[in-house]
Amino acid sequence: EDYIMARLVVNSDRTKGHINKEIYGHFSEHLGRCIYEGIWVGKDSKIPNTDGIRNDVIEALRKMKLPVLRWPGGCFADEYHWKDGIGPKENRKKMVNTNWGGVVEDNSFGTHEFMRLCELTGAEPYINGNVGSGTVQEMQEWVEYMTFDGESPMSRLRAENGHPAPWKVKYFGVGNESWGCGGNMTPEYYSNEFRRYGVFCRNYGDNKLYKIACGANASDYNWTEVVMKNAAHAMDGISLHYYSLPTGSWTGSKGASTGFDANEWITLLSRTLFMEELITKHSTIMDKYDPDKRIGLIVDEWGTWYDVEPGTNPGFLYQQNTLRDALVAAINLNIFNSHCDRVKMANLAQLVNVLQAPILTEGAKMLLTPTYHVLEMYSVHQDAELVDIDFENEDYSFNGITIPKYSVSASKNASGELNITLANLSHRASGRLSCELRGEKYTVVTARILTADELDAHNTFDNPEAVKPSSYDGFALRGSRLTGTIPAKSVLVITLK
Numbered sequence: 001e002d003y004i005m006a007r008l009v010v011n012s013d014r015t016k017g018h019i020n021k022e023i024y025g026h027f028s029e030h031l032g033r034c035i036y037e038g039i040w041v042g043k044d045s046k047i048p049n050t051d052g053i054r055n056d057v058i059e060a061l062r063k064m065k066l067p068v069l070r071w072p073g074g075c076f077a078d079e080y081h082w083k084d085g086i087g088p089k090e091n092r093k094k095m096v097n098t099n100w101g102g103v104v105e106d107n108s109f110g111t112h113e114f115m116r117l118c119e120l121t122g123a124e125p126y127i128n129g130n131v132g133s134g135t136v137q138e139m140q141e142w143v144e145y146m147t148f149d150g151e152s153p154m155s156r157l158r159a160e161n162g163h164p165a166p167w168k169v170k171y172f173g174v175g176n177e178s179w180g181c182g183g184n185m186t187p188e189y190y191s192n193e194f195r196r197y198g199v200f201c202r203n204y205g206d207n208k209l210y211k212i213a214c215g216a217n218a219s220d221y222n223w224t225e226v227v228m229k230n231a232a233h234a235m236d237g238i239s240l241h242y243y244s245l246p247t248g249s250w251t252g253s254k255g256a257s258t259g260f261d262a263n264e265w266i267t268l269l270s271r272t273l274f275m276e277e278l279i280t281k282h283s284t285i286m287d288k289y290d291p292d293k294r295i296g297l298i299v300d301e302w303g304t305w306y307d308v309e310p311g312t313n314p315g316f317l318y319q320q321n322t323l324r325d326a327l328v329a330a331i332n333l334n335i336f337n338s339h340c341d342r343v344k345m346a347n348l349a350q351l352v353n354v355l356q357a358p359i360l361t362e363g364a365k366m367l368l369t370p371t372y373h374v375l376e377m378y379s380v381h382q383d384a385e386l387v388d389i390d391f392e393n394e395d396y397s398f399n400g401i402t403i404p405k406y407s408v409s410a411s412k413n414a415s416g417e418l419n420i421t422l423a424n425l426s427h428r429a430s431g432r433l434s435c436e437l438r439g440e441k442y443t444v445v446t447a448r449i450l451t452a453d454e455l456d457a458h459n460t461f462d463n464p465e466a467v468k469p470s471s472y473d474g475f476a477l478r479g480s481r482l483t484g485t486i487p488a489k490s491v492l493v494i495t496l497k
């Protein structure tokens, strides 16, 4: 039987770096029903809320251990004027959300509401500033408004709006997709803009900003090269955006979220695995200008992108979320863990009702998607130490495509627990694992699994718990050897104590 075993060696005495909890971060844009309906219902809503923010969503986000949240965009960030979103609601300007369906944005959710959301969920705020259509002064004043503790025009305005004390803001993005919706700039031009805007994003008091430059669209390596060359000294992080599309086409059909076949399953997973190459290649360029790895690669948009659900507004990017999305999340998160020396934050697009959302809502109802469950299962890696592994992977082939059968990473937390997250990408073949635990001694193994019968198994508002994790007793520990079965199309977290 030995020959069909996947062989894993876990060297728990050899740690390889810190897995920032921010790798498990999220993104919430003024797009479709993400902020409005999904998070914000307003204080007068019948839906139970705290200061206008849905209680069911707050609770789910706490359970998932939401570490950091990016806002207000996305493309929306470069059209957003923050002063329109403060002060008495009745005076707030209404604007057109040109990027996302041309709907009216009434600015009822603004800086104060976002900061309250962060307080209620325990998330760090990650603010994305407007370079594309905003001024340097506007960006400077936003930072002052949020973080200055003293007498100034902006701190006085903040106090007038009911918040005398400053907030703490660490993560600050200087523009979004400046090569596209954020201003259609060249990397040479953007580098200069980043340097100029960056200067005026001040550190007030003991608030220290972590400034994130707009990075590349997927494999645009020249963007990273030029921006690093011209502006590395002025940044703390540089972003990367990469989405998984079943067809790979932005212009034609992207593929459906449900009702797909095994061919679309493996195609999407193979496109997701491209993240490994992207991170490796962008990191190599960064190494040239930042050999000490001071600058973080911030994957602040990742996830699946399908055709919208039939009958929904094409500008709202609403899609279902299946077991396949769970595998996509498992793969990406294992990749980010493995590159934690360079990847300091990642943000799934997007938090509620948009793209690969962990949470979907419909009126007063809320459901947790398969992606949510992976994030909750993987939360054991937050702020843990990456552990060195050796793995003899197997191949998974179908319809002319061959990819690795498993995706894996392991970490050790402060209390000495070892957690291995392991996904079986195959849509049909289970497998056997033989794992040698080197280093620390463990005596107890427990595991949880997320799987389902159908490839496109998903949760609906009528059946919200069709896909959810359960405990799994398919592993046995004898001395330092762990063996067990890894069911097809499954995501596992194995805990050793």
Ligand code: AHR
Binding pocket: 029, 073, 074, 075, 076, 176, 177, 301, 349, 350, 355
């Ligand atoms: O997440 C949706 C959009 O994708 C974001 O607004 C933009 O940054 C990216 O193109």
